[in-house]
Amino acid sequence: MSDNLGNHTTDIVADAASTYTVNLHAVNEENPSQTAFGGYSEYQGKDFGLLDQTITVNFTPTSGTTYRELFAEYLKENPGIVADQVLQSDIPLTFEAASNYINGIWDDADVLALGVEAGVSYQGYPGELGNFVSEWTSFAATDNYVGAKNFALDSAKFNTLLDSKVDLTTTDTTLDIPFEPTTEKMTVNFKTSDGSTLPNYLGAVGNQGDYLVPRPSKTIQGYLHQTVDADLFIPTFTGYTADKSSVTFNADDSQTETVVYITAADLKTTTIHYQYADGTTAAPDAVKYGYKNATGEESSSTVTAPTITGFTASQASVPVNFDYAGKTADITVTYTKAASSSAGNSAATTDSSSTSSTPDVTGNTADEKAPVQKETIYATKKLGLYRTPNFSKQTREFYYAKRTRTNRPQFVVTGYARSKQGRLRYKVVDVNHNRRTAGKVGYITANEAFTTATYFQSNPKRVKVLRDGVKSYRQASLKTVVHRYRQGQVLKVKKLVRYHLTTRLLLSNGEYVSANKTLSIKQ
Known part of the structure; x- marks a missing residue:
């Protein structure tokens, strides 16, 4: 057997097996030898894990199958709720629910609402999660238990694990589910x-x-x-x-x-623009929502400007107030070369529809570390991925060919850097899940002629579907499928909804679809 690049593989599962077994084992990331929510039971005379379970799927995974897809197949085979067990047929949801419930992030109302969203009855689920919390709390309080008293799921690592490829060298594998002790x-x-x-x-x-x-x-x-x-x-x-x-x-x-x-009556939106002295973009905009209500009460916040190597921001921390009379306002933070910062930095200015003045809001220089504002982008032209910000044949990892809109390479921007010549680079993670480059980390050009936002950033009003089978969902989290649209169908968009690093299109019929521009195009 060979992959699509002609490389021979050892996919013994695809050649011989009709079932696949996964042993799910919750572990303490700080001490991988310790079971999370488990230990040695004198009553049972053996080690146990309250969240540990073995599942078998009547399914033959291929070289492109992920564990998330494998668990989705298991859910299809076992749609009912398994009685008297915390682990349900929806494996990812089970670990998330156990972690969120024991840590107070979800309560009974949230768990019941999850069931309503999914169109199933979860009425017994809060009781089962309550039993899990009670059993673990009692065990962790015993004299013979040594270890963390509580854990939280490491969601980022868990999602990376779910999106990794199934091990095809075996038909019986163990997955360590990552948990961190809560502090x-x-x-x-x-x-x-x-x-x-x-x-x-x-x-x-x-x-x-x-x-x-x-x-x-x-x-x-x-x-x-x-x-x-x-x-x-x-x-x-x-x-x-x-x-x-x-x-x-x-x-x-x-x-x-x-x-x-x-x-809607109280909502105000402030957009922070990050630019260089010549007016070009230095980093993606930050959007903050706030309000000023009828009684005069208003909100405020502070945004930390991104750190760009070799440059100093006119403000490290940007105060955002919503006391302007209009509905929107803009703040500009200017980046100057660090070597010239002693001569004075450019000021950040605030403009709103309610004022004709541009008040000076200069602040301290950006000497402190600041979090990077993540963004999802895709390539519109051929470009390379490099190990360092200094591009050369020696540092190039891979070339991405120019592709049609539905197949454009996608990345998440995690940072910014400058080459020795001062050219801006994006530090990115490749998120093309079905390609061999998936998960690669490196640098690409930040030239706007080569990349653009993967998701719509404003309401397109009407979009045309670019491929068959584009799904619509009951909620913005895209969990419950309600419809599938054909290529060429035109959809009316009521509103653009932001969801984490992405956006969704809320259709006029109340359904949600992904605002990923590889799936639709503005009409």
Whole structure:
């Protein structure tokens, strides 16, 4: 057997097997020899793991099959809920739910809402998760248990594991599911900008309506620098815009965050532009949502400017206030070469539709490290991936050929750098999951003639479907498929919805589709 490049492979599964077995083992990342949510049971006389399980799929994986696809096949084969077990047929959801539930990120209302979204009954699931929490809490309190008392799923590594290729050299493999010991706590409050009651997730459903009301406050646990952006933790509500899509644990023992759902009447949008002295783009824009309500109450925030090697930002931290009279405002942060910073930096300016002046908001130079604002892009022309920001034949890893819109190479920008000649480069991760370059890390040109945003950044109003089978979903998380569209169909778009690093198109019929531009084109 050979792959599409003519290389011979040892796919013994594809040649001989009709079933595939996966042993799921939750591990403590800081001590891989320790089971997460497990230990030695004197009663059972053996080691155990509350989240450990072995599954067998009646399916023959191929060289391109990922574990996520394998688990999806298992769910098709086992659509019902397995009684008296925390692990359900939906393997990724099970680990996420166990972690989120024990750490307060999801409560009974969230779990029930997940079931409503999926169109199934999860009424027994909160009880099963409660049993899991009770059993683990009791065991971790015993004198003979030594180890972390609680864990949180490392979602980033877990998703990387799910998207990795199935091991075809065996028909029986073990996957270590990565968990981190929890060390931090945070209180997260939820409110609306106008003081009205928080809306329900999906409206009253049978006798479960009372459970679908979001809680006004949650105390959650996690590990340092963990970002919490789980579905239904900060859910999407029609008619509201959340001022943030995630929260991140810091080292503050009394950390408190507030998520504000802003009404259309109160909503204000500030866009921060990062540019060089010549006006060219230095980094992707940052968009912040805030409000000023009828009583005069207003929000504010601070954005840390990205660090670009060899350049100094006119502001390291950008204060964002929403006290302007219009609906939108713009702030510009200018980057100058570090060697000339002592002579004075360019100022960042704020402009809004409500003022004719441009107040000076200069600040400190960017001496401190700052987080990179991630962006998803794709290549529109032939370009190379390089090991360093200094491009040459010796540092080139791979060439991406120019492709049609539906097959363009896609990347996530994770950083910025300058070559020795001062040319801007993107540091990227290749996210072309079905190609041999998937997962490669390197540098590509930041020249706007070669790349553009993978996802629509504004409402296209109408799009034409570019391939058969484009799916629409019941929710922005794209979990429950409701329809498949044919190539050539034209769809009316009501609104563009932001979701993590991506965007979604909310159609006029209430369905969501991915705003990935390889799937549709503006009409």
